[in-house]
Amino acid sequence: MASVRETFRVPQGPVDLTAIDPRGRPTGPKDRAAAAKAVTELGTRLDAGQEALYAEGAGGGTRSVLLVLQGMDTSGKGGVISHAVGLVNPQGVQIASFKKPTAEERRHDFLWRIRKQLPGAGRIGVFDRSHYEDVLVVRVEELVPTDVWQARYGEIREFEAELAAQGVTIAKVMLHISPEEQAERLLARLDDPHKRWKYNPGDLDARARWDDYQEAYATALELCDSDAAPWYVVPSDRKWYRNWAVAAILAETLDEMAPAFPEPDFDVAAERTRLLRSTNPSS
Amino acid sequence: MASVRETFRVPQGPVDLTAIDPRGRPTGPKDRAAAAKAVTELGTRLDAGQEALYAEGAGGGTRSVLLVLQGMDTSGKGGVISHAVGLVNPQGVQIASFKKPTAEERRHDFLWRIRKQLPGAGRIGVFDRSHYEDVLVVRVEELVPTDVWQARYGEIREFEAELAAQGVTIAKVMLHISPEEQAERLLARLDDPHKRWKYNPGDLDARARWDDYQEAYATALELCDSDAAPWYVVPSDRKWYRNWAVAAILAETLDEMAPAFPEPDFDVAAERTRLLRSTNPSS
Numbered sequence: 024m025a026s027v028r029e030t031f032r033v034p035q036g037p038v039d040l041t042a043i044d045p046r047g048r049p050t051g052p053k054d055r056a057a058a059a060k061a062v063t064e065l066g067t068r069l070d071a072g073q074e075a076l077y078a079e080g081a082g083g084g085t086r087s088v089l090l091v092l093q094g095m096d097t098s099g100k101g102g103v104i105s106h107a108v109g110l111v112n113p114q115g116v117q118i119a120s121f122k123k124p125t126a127e128e129r130r131h132d133f134l135w136r137i138r139k140q141l142p143g144a145g146r147i148g149v150f151d152r153s154h155y156e157d158v159l160v161v162r163v164e165e166l167v168p169t170d171v172w173q174a175r176y177g178e179i180r181e182f183e184a185e186l187a188a189q190g191v192t193i194a195k196v197m198l199h200i201s202p203e204e205q206a207e208r209l210l211a212r213l214d215d216p217h218k219r220w221k222y223n224p225g226d227l228d229a230r231a232r233w234d235d236y237q238e239a240y241a242t243a244l245e246l247c248d249s250d251a252a253p254w255y256v257v258p259s260d261r262k263w264y265r266n267w268a269v270a271a272i273l274a275e276t277l278d279e280m281a282p283a284f285p286e287p288d289f290d291v292a293a294e295r296t297r298l299l300r301s302t303n304p305s306s
Numbered sequence: 307m308a309s310v311r312e313t314f315r316v317p318q319g320p321v322d323l324t325a326i327d328p329r330g331r332p333t334g335p336k337d338r339a340a341a342a343k344a345v346t347e348l349g350t351r352l353d354a355g356q357e358a359l360y361a362e363g364a365g366g367g368t369r370s371v372l373l374v375l376q377g378m379d380t381s382g383k384g385g386v387i388s389h390a391v392g393l394v395n396p397q398g399v400q401i402a403s404f405k406k407p408t409a410e411e412r413r414h415d416f417l418w419r420i421r422k423q424l425p426g427a428g429r430i431g432v433f434d435r436s437h438y439e440d441v442l443v444v445r446v447e448e449l450v451p452t453d454v455w456q457a458r459y460g461e462i463r464e465f466e467a468e469l470a471a472q473g474v475t476i477a478k479v480m481l482h483i484s485p486e487e488q489a490e491r492l493l494a495r496l497d498d499p500h501k502r503w504k505y506n507p508g509d510l511d512a513r514a515r516w517d518d519y520q521e522a523y524a525t526a527l528e529l530c531d532s533d534a535a536p537w538y539v540v541p542s543d544r545k546w547y548r549n550w551a552v553a554a555i556l557a558e559t560l561d562e563m564a565p566a567f568p569e570p571d572f573d574v575a576a577e578r579t580r581l582l583r584s585t586n587p588s589s
Contacts, residue, residue, distance in 0.1 A: 078503040105395040112388040113396045114434070120397075151397070206581065213578050219570050220361040227580055287502045295496050297510055298489060 027051065027271040028194075031255040033248050038241040045201040045260040051267055058263040065270040066110040072277030073111040073147060075284055080145015082285020086190040087142040090273060091150045093159070094198030095236060096226040097208035098259050099266075100151045103198065107270040108149050117142045120151040133157040133175065134182055141191065147273075148191075154179060155195075158243050163235045176246040187251035194276050195252060196269055197240060198259040202233050310334065310554040311477075314538040316531050321524040328484040328543040334550055341550040348553045349393040355560030356394040356430060358567055363428015365568020369473040370425040373556060374433045376442070377481030378519060379509040380491035381542050382549075383434045386481065390553040391432050400425050403434040416440040416458065417465055424474065428565075430556075431474075437462060438478075441526050446518045459529040470534035477559050478535060479552055480523060481542040485516050 030050040052058035079086065090108070092100045108116060119140035128136045134154055142148025158179070162172045183193055209230075212222040229236065248254040255272055259265040313333040335341040362369065373391070375383040391399060402423035411419045417437055425431025441462070445455045466476055483491075492513075495505040512519065531537040538555055542548040 074500075078500075081503055101395075101397060104397045109392070109396050112384075113392050113399055114384060114387045114401055114403075116396055118397055206584070209581050210578070213574055213581065217357075217361075217567050219574070220364055220568050222570070222572075222577070224572050224577055224580075227577070227584055230584055284500050285503050287505070289505075289507050291496055291502070294505070294507055294510070295493070297507075298492050298496065301489070301510055301513055 025050070026275055027268070028253070028255065028275050031196075031257055031268060031272065033197075033244045033254040033256050035248075036245070038244045040199065040237050040241055040244075040256070043199055043256050043258065045199050045204060045258050047258040048261070048264055049258075051271060052264070055263045058267045062106075062110070062267055062270055065267070065274050068274045069111045069270065069277065072274065072280075072282065073115045075282040076147070076277065076280065077112075077115045077145045078284045079282040080143070084282070084285070085144045086192065086280065086282065087144055088147045088273070088276060088280070089142055089150065089186065089191050089193045090147065090269075091153045091155070091193065091195040092198065092269075093153065093155050093195070093240075094259065095200060095205060095233075096223075096229060097205050097212070098198035098200045099262060100198060102262055103196075103266060103269045104149060104151060106266040107273065108147075110270060111147065115145070116147050116149060118149045118151065121153055121156060134178070137182075141186070144190075153195075154182070155243055155247075159236065159239045160229070162239045163229075163232055176243070179247050180249065180252075183247070183249070183252035192276060192280055193252040194272055195247075195254045196272065197244065197254065197256045198265060199256050200259045202230070204260040205230060308333070309558055310551065311536070311538065311558050314479075314540055314551060314555065316480075316527045316537040316539050318531075319528070321527045323482065323520050323524055323527075323539070326482055326539050326541065328482050328487060328541050330541040331544070331547055332541075334554060335547070338546045341546040345389075345393070345550055345553055348550070348557050351557045352394045352553065352560065355557065355563075355565065356398045359430070359560065359563065359565040360395075360398045360428045361567045362565040363426070367565070367568070368427045369475065369563065369565065370427055371430045371556075371559060371563070372425055372433065372469065372474050372476045373430065373552075374436045374438070374476065374478040375481065375552075376436060376438050376478070376523075377542065378483060378488060378516075379506075379512060380488050380495070381481035381483045382545060383481060385545055386479075386549060386552045387432060387434060389549040390556065391430075393553060394430065398428070399430050399432060401432045401434065404436055404439060417461070420465075424469070427473075436478075437465070438526055438530075442519065442522045443512070445522045446512075446515055459526070462530050463532065463535075466530070466532070466535035475559060475563055476535040477555055478530075478537045479555065480527065480537065480539045481548060482539050483542045485513070487543040488513060 027050060052061050076086065076088070092103060094100055104118060121136065124136065137154045158172055158175050161167055187193060209222065209226060212218040244254045257265055257268040310333060335344050359369065359371070375386060377383055387401060404419065407419065420437045441455050441458050444450055470476060492505065492509060495501040527537045540548055540551040
């Protein structure tokens, strides 16, 4: 059976996002109850993997994980962070959200603010949006000249290859939703006073250019997918399926890394003796 | 009935930590099963409170929470972060661990590195160790002259009052364990290859000075407890009780803040109409 990552990996060559069903369930649980059970099991696997990675880092290891989350508004980047990333010990996680760049950030290369947020050794970094915005919104809204954003695909490939060589295991996930599902979610945001703060009138401007965004995504997926920095497309119209899929991709990624608990740099038997002699120091 | 925070709040006046039983259960669940049930309920409350605080911050609010965790080695600062802080959406949490200061940090005032890690608006900041190390290990190990650490109690009081005035709701928790329990936990770390990386031979040096540390804690608790920055002492020999207690303190803290979802700064009805007209932009 194909692994979860193989199933969701973007196919080689030109990418046709209309051929991927946002309500599809190509592998894994078929309903919400099965997903809940699978996610509980994934939580245990993720916890174990995260702790070993953290320990490896504490012992001098330099490896880390970088999970990049991209998707149209309401596709569930925040939901994935709460329900999939939230399965692991928050001490081992570094989350960075990339919003509209500040004036200072715009004065630097587009990767400048990204480099500052890379995960430390032993950590799982999560990017809520990322350097891909610089070939998505920036391309669709023509915020820079064409030759500038066109050059970025190569710059991103080089950047990610450099990270991989430094021990960063990268997994990039596009949360793939349909425009119909987005309409329902935006409506739910408008109608629920507890969700209204997430709504931004600008979301409708991006929505109006849906096809342009899908085209920009397709180009980024095609040009920036590699074995060192793979792109996954996760059908995300069903939230429970989306959360399961990202948790499973992360768990497989950690499993394959097989992080190792470090060997002690002290004499265990001698410390045991010292400890037993020390018992109850205050009596 | 006294609130959870009232129960755990350090009593006014000179503090006698030997009068607080590290295995005590002065309120709340009496066994592990009851605690598991209570923690699930707290998770729902914490989630709601955290989301409202985050939304308040997104809407221009400036309030935040700062949870300070202190305790002897093995007292469970990491366990609390995993099992109590881990109940809330990691996107709203900022965790900072304060280890031995770097050379650069030592060239600055002891609060310099602390200020850099304060939570942003709408966030829950968690300090795994804190500025209190500068009146704990620094006092016990005489790392600075006496008059320097003695002046720090007042400096900490001023610092925390300043934070409170800026909208930071502070809760400081000492995880209170017995030396017998510490010996068991250190032994478990030595005997389990998956826990050995957490063991540090220096832990036994601190353990040898147990009474000096307890005295330093007692002074810090007495001199730096205030209504604006309260200290809580949580019996922590039972891990399930400790995790429940910190989750309950955090939930009560958020409940009392009563964060408010912001009012929309756009015309909801007009956006609703725009949205419904926009449905299915790609068809």
